[in-house]
Amino acid sequence: MREITAEQIIQTVRDMCIEANCNLNADVHCALKQGLARETNETAKSMLTDILKNAEIAKEEQIPICQDTGMAVFFLKLGQEVHITGGLLTDAINEGVRKGYAEGYLRKSVVADPIRRGNTGDNTPAVIHTEIVPGDRLEIELAPKGFGSENMSRIKMLKPSEGLEGIIDFVVETVRIAGGNPCPPLVVGVGIGGTFEKCALLAKSALLREIGSQNPDPYYAELEKTLLEKINGLDIGPQGFGGVTTALGVQVETFPTHIAGMPCAVNISCHVTRHVSKIL
Known part of the structure; x- marks a missing residue:
């Protein structure tokens, strides 16, 4: 003991x-820089540049x-x-x-x-x-977890017959409805399966994964890729001003569920997706 x-x-x-709260995670910082490199929308570029500058000032001065x-x-x-x-x-x-x-x-x-x-x-x-x-x-x-993004999160008790397309439609619809409110570019956590409360917890824990990491199951890794492409095709862009960088990443976590259900939760996180881990 x-x-x-x-x-x-x-x-x-x-x-x-x-x-x-003062040091932006390295994976988020890297994803923002990658987004800046691929953006063609000048307003989006300006927004991403300001976001990166803000993070640098926060780190240097140790302010939120x-x-x-x-x-x-x-x-x-x-x-x-x-x-x-x-x-x-x-x-x-x-x-x-x-x-x-x-x-x-x-x-x-x-x-x-x-x-x-x-x-x-x-x-x-x-x-x-x-x-x-x-x-x-x-x-x-x-x-x-700030609530500008938390407030844009949703959960839906889908029927099994709605299948993969039902999941995709719900996740993309959730981001579309959110628009610029949650301060994009976003990290989107998706939980599928379990019960009402379990899928919400899965979606929250999905946000802890490093951006760019893939679900170990190739089926769900492909779903992550599909969702990211569809979300970035919405033209919401950084801070809602348009562009191809609406989301930095989409991360899916799953759990076994009941034969009669297919719960899905979407936990939206803003460009300041903060997490830090320590071991005692």
Whole structure:
């Protein structure tokens, strides 16, 4: 049995919150530069140039890439040989978020009640998904999620008879409806299968993959390619001003489902697709 202290988790999460919000991931940065290289629309080129410059300034000055520093979403892989000491795991994660958002001067965007509102003042509580895995390590992955893009996400309980075309039509329609609202170019996470809540979680976790990576199943890798081509043919473009760079990547994750269903969720992420991972 290996011990990890709550204080270790707090400090790690604190640092992750600042890092994720101030330093654009290398894969996103690379995809933006590739988009700039292939764009022919002059307005789109200008938008992508400004987006890249903004990211560089944020990194140099250690200030947020975007004013919406998101709701903190965590994916934890907790080794079953790990013992957390000095406090509860959930409390440690939330305390790390509290410290990170205060000390990093990150915007606090969480309200205490979905209808009655009232800002919690410290960006907690975080959304935490925990998986028990073999081993004696704790892997923490943080994906701050802004709601300009989150609000454009959708889920649909498709009938099996709607087939692959139904999936494609729903994903492309979701991006078309979103238009310029989620600050494209986008990263599009797609979850297929499971149950109502499982496919939504699949779509969210798909956003954690490196842009340009392919689903290991060639069938779904081809679906990713098809969806990306169709989405970039919508002429929404960077910030909605037109062009061929509406999406930087489309990433599909699947799970077995019931004979009577074919759930599909689309989780849209803006050009500031943030995630950072640490292992304790």
